[in-house]
Amino acid sequence: MAVRIVRLGTERARDEGLRIGTVRRPPRGVPKSKFSSGNWYDVWFPNLAPAPQTIKLALGTETRRQWGAFVRRYRAEMAGPENSRVLDLLAALSHEANFSVGCYCEDESRCHRSVLRKLLLDRGAKVR
DSSP, rough: OOOEEEEEESSOOOOOOOOEEESSOTTTTTOGGGGGOOOOOOOOEGGGGHHHHHHHHHTTSSSSSHHHHHHHHHHHHHHHHHHHHHHHHHHHHHTOOOEEEEESSSSGGGGGHHHHHHHHHHHTOOBO
16 A cells, blocks of 8 residues: 555556645546546545745746755645645554655656655555
8 A cells, every 4th residue: 555646647646546636727638437447536625735926936947046945835734734645644544545646747856746756755645
């Protein structure tokens, strides 16, 4: 049992389980009926996506310092009571079920899912 951190829209891994989309918006041009079968996500959960202004900050990063500012802002958003409880829940579930969380970004190292991975690990999640 474990949580996987994935790029939405990619081939699913064997035994990946439920795919949770931690994105602000659904995929463009994809009918809602194709979200799951198209390997986007089974459940849309924008609560763990960065706020719109934080996304803008991430998209404009060119330096390590700018990326660090994005990470700090996103981590602050995830430290709020509601998001913190969701992260605790996902970390606990990772020991009981297979599921995945993801985003559309091609490069995980420049995506909020890299921070999400660390946040889950910090809470004791079993991450693949």
